[in-house]
Amino acid sequence: MIDSFINYLTYEKKASAHTVTAYRHDLEQFQEFVTISFEKQSIEDVGHSEIRAWVIDLVDEGRSSTTVNRKIATLRSFYKFLLRSRLIKKDPTYKLKSLKNPKKLPEFVQESAIESVLEEAVYEATFEGQRDKMIMEFLYQTGVRLSELIGLKWSDLNLIEGSVRVLGKRKKERIIPITSALKRNILSYQKVFEERFLKANQSDYFIVSNQGKQSYPMLVYRTVKQYLDLFAQTSSRSPHILRHTFATHLLNKGADLNAVKDLLGHANLAATQVYTHNSLEKLKAVFEQAHPKA
Structure with a gap:
């Protein structure tokens, strides 16, 4: 279903090539995690606990809150797509909360x-x-x-x-x-x-x-x-x-x-x-x- 979602982003949402590449990478990374950690071959079948485990794993790896939140946003978009397509009955990201981002002012050149x-x-x-x-x-x-x-x-x-x-x-x-x-x-x-x-x-x-x-x-x-x-x-x-x-x-x-x-x-x-x-x-x-x- 990842390919179907990517096609949806590319042709219906008209997302940029950079966004499409990032979403595909996130989903493939999540697929690898649930396969290794939970022996699940399809990310359509995961629940809230598996997603939460991935988020915790990303934090433990030292990923920034910005990076983790982007990956969470990818999963939310993916499961909303599956829900609209009636391929799942419940969105597993429903209770998922984003990490708090430290406020950082954008740098600029004097x-x-x-x-x-x-x-x-x-x-x-x-x-x-x-x-x-x-x-x-x-x-x-x-x-x-x-x-x-x-x-x-x-x-x-x-x-x-x-x-x-x-x-x-x-x-x-x-x-x-x-x-x-x-x-x-x-x-x-x-x-x-x-x-x-x-x-x-x-x-x-x-x-x-x-x-x-x-x-x-x-x-x-x-x-x-x-x-x-x-x-x-x-x-x-x-x-x-x-x-x-x-x-x-x-x-x-x-x-x-x-x-x-x-x-x-x-x-x-x-x-x-x-x-x-x-x-x-x-x-x-x-x-x-x-x-x-x-």
Whole structure:
């Protein structure tokens, strides 16, 4: 039934490839656990006690509460699917509780550091160098997700209107404005792109490998880490930290929370509000430094 559930996620729910892969991995891991621990060949037949035993085993292995909760969410989705399909009569995850997550503010790169990354770092005049520069600039100046950047095509860019069309989670489309500076940099990147691959066709992917094929996550990860290592003091060096940085810097400059929510493609305001904590910390620091009674 795992394959049926994966097909449901892929074709009906339109889940991203990353989500589908994660769900399949979780379910196969759970299948292996119940087979070894309880000699059950089918995870459709398990009950609450077996699921709880797996959760305890994950905690004993030292898995973070975030990871465990994601796996719990996978099981809940899977058994709800089986229940709707009338393949089981009772949901074994009904009484299952998620672990408490310690509150952690998203990290972001300081303005001075990101300015150094974009202005002082040496990007070679080659296609590879200019592509790397575009990756850094585009992630920071638009706040797009890694998967959204990889999926962009030249046809998604509207340099006349100064905007980019992004296909986000659950195939939800949004329009993000691009600055005149980013527009100029895109045109520069387009020039080296066309020198390398003859022409930037509308059907071509925007960020590509050295062979002109659609980029892959590790290429972007390596690029971001390489340049953040030079200037940033954050513990994280992933592409997602540039998304955090985009949101935090906008809010620090007084951007409307709802506008930032739309730019990020969040489904609800709660997901965006986490960035206001970073802004609040900045206000507290200013207050403590400037107020005579602080």
